[in-house]
Amino acid sequence: AQSVxxxxxxxxxxxxxxxxxxxxxxxxxSPSLFWYVQHPNKGLQLLLKYTSAATLxxxxxxxxxxxxxxxxxxxxxxxxxxxxxxxxxxxxxxxAADRGSTLGRLYFGRGTQLTVWP
Amino acid sequence: xxxxxxxxxxxxxxxxxxxTLLCAQDMNHEYMYWYRQDxxxxxxxxHYSVGEGTTAKGEVPDGYxxxxxxxxxxxxxxxxxxxxxxxxxxxxxxxxxAYEQYFGPGTRLTVT
Numbered sequence: 147a148q149s150v151x152x153x154x155x156x157x158x159x160x161x162x163x164x165x166x167x168x169x170x171x172x173x174x175x176s177p178s179l180f181w182y183v184q185h186p187n188k189g190l191q192l193l194l195k196y197t198s199a200a201t202l203x204x205x206x207x208x209x210x211x212x213x214x215x216x217x218x219x220x221x222x223x224x225x226x227x228x229x230x231x232x233x234x235x236x237x238x239x240x241x242a243a244d245r246g247s248t249l250g251r252l253y254f255g256r257g258t259q260l261t262v263w264p
Numbered sequence: 265x266x267x268x269x270x271x272x273x274x275x276x277x278x279x280x281x282x283x284t285l286l287c288a289q290d291m292n293h294e295y296m297y298w299y300r301q302d303x304x305x306x307x308x309x310x311h312y313s314v315g316e317g318t319t320a321k322g323e324v325p326d327g328y329x330x331x332x333x334x335x336x337x338x339x340x341x342x343x344x345x346x347x348x349x350x351x352x353x354x355x356x357x358x359x360x361x362a363y364e365q366y367f368g369p370g371t372r373l374t375v376t
Contacts (some may be wrong), residue, residue, distance in 0.1 A: 155304070178363045189268075189354065190307075190367040197363050236306060240363060251322075252297075252356075252365055254306035 148173045148239045152255035160263045165209075165224040167258045169237030172218065179220045180238040180252070181211055190236065196220065207231070232262045266290055268368035270355050276374045277345045285340040285371050287355030295358040296338035297322075297365065298330060300351040307354060313338055345375045 153168040171177060181193040194205025201213040207230075211222045220237060237255040271286045287296065294315050299307040309322030313332040327349060329341045338357075342349060352372050356365040 180364060182367075189369040190356075192364050192366075195364055251309060251312070252307075254308070256304055256306045 148175075148177070148251075148253040150237050150239050150253055150255035152235075152237050152258050154258050155256065156259045156261070158261040158263065159227045161229055162226050165222070165227045165231065165260065167222040167235050167237075167260065169220045169222065169255060170218050171220060171237070171239045173239055178240040179211075179213060180240070181205065181209070181220075181222050182236045182238060183233050184236065184257075185233045193222070193235075227260075227262045229262050229264065232260055234259050268355055268357055268366050270353075270368040270371050272371060273369070274372050276376065277342075278376055279346060281345050282341070282343050283345065283373075284342075285353055285355075285373075287338045287340070287357075287368060288336055289338075289355075289357040289366070290336065291357060291359070291366065292335070293357035293366075294335075294360045295365075296332065297356045297358075298328070298338065298340045299354045299356065300324065300349075301354060301370075302351050310340065310353075345373075347375045349373065350375045 149172045151170045179196040182190040183193050184190050194203045196203045196213045204210045209224045234257045236257050238252050240252050268289045297312040298310040301307050308324050310328050311330040313319045316335045319330045331339045352370050354370050355368040358365045
């Protein structure tokens with residue numbers, strides 16, 4: 147079974163300070179992991195993905211995440227927050243054992259709301 | 265290239281009314297999905313389709329029906345709307361050999 151736990155429902159940072167959004171996963175298969183971002187009243191946009199290649203994954207807008215199998219974690223980081231980063235972030239897991247099957251289903255965490263103070 | 269589009273963007277229904285939400289994608293993707301998003305719950309899968317003419321139940325299918333008559337379209341139907349179906353509905357699509365899904369902008373549905 148696949149599941150995701152986002153450890154913080156809300157994170158607040160000041161503009162220019164680092165961002166850390168924490169995510170732990172559980173997966174019966176070799177997982178694929180994603181971070182999606184949702185700005186207010188918008189759809190979901192893919193930030194980055196891990197698919198069993200390099201464990202440090204770089205995404206858009208300066209975000210990156212590191213896959214740590216021993217800790218079953220996939221935390222999202224950014225060195226310096228910007229006001230435009232304020233949004234809700236979702237950590238997502240998919241069973242990647244068979245990309246061409248229904249195992250491509252996504253399992254979402256409950257989301258972390260990021261607030262950025264000026 | 266429009267990606268994934270959803271119609272309508274907003275809708276208000278009375279209890280017991282029916283409606284259909286339309287999802288269209290122009291990326292020639294095999295897989296399509298319907299999710300609902302509720303506060304503090306993330307996204308939950310309602311139904312999905314692995315190809316034209318095929319559909320399957322997801323995590324929360326009760327009260328919904330779907331159809332995939334054309335590869336590019338995936339319809340979500342509510343036969344008798346209930347207040348518990350007040351939510352934001354997202355459609356997504358995925359290519360056969362891809363990992364990631366691409367999402368539409370959402371439909372905000374209120375059932376009174």
